[in-house]
Amino acid sequence: xxxNVRVVPKSSRKLxxxxxxxxxxxxxxxAQDGLANEQLIELLAxxxxxxxxxxxxxxxxxxxxxxxxxxxxxx
Numbered sequence: 001x002x003x004n005v006r007v008v009p010k011s012s013r014k015l016x017x018x019x020x021x022x023x024x025x026x027x028x029x030x031a032q033d034g035l036a037n038e039q040l041i042e043l044l045a046x047x048x049x050x051x052x053x054x055x056x057x058x059x060x061x062x063x064x065x066x067x068x069x070x071x072x073x074x075x
């Protein structure tokens with residue numbers, strides 16, 4: 001499954017919000033050194049009830065707009 005995600009780094013809270021066909025994810029970490037991407041994967045894993053290794057950012061590593069792939073197959 002592919003998800004369109006809009007990231008808001010350095011927010012005051014951690015939150016995943018559905019906005020139409022896109023997820024808006026508020027992160028408390030900054031975008032430096034990949035910290036925000038790590039936190040994004042952690043939050044999405046918790047929200048979607050999957051393991052972190054099942055989530056991969058396939059587009060937009062250095063952008064606020066990202067495409068995230070979720071592997072829903074269970075091992």
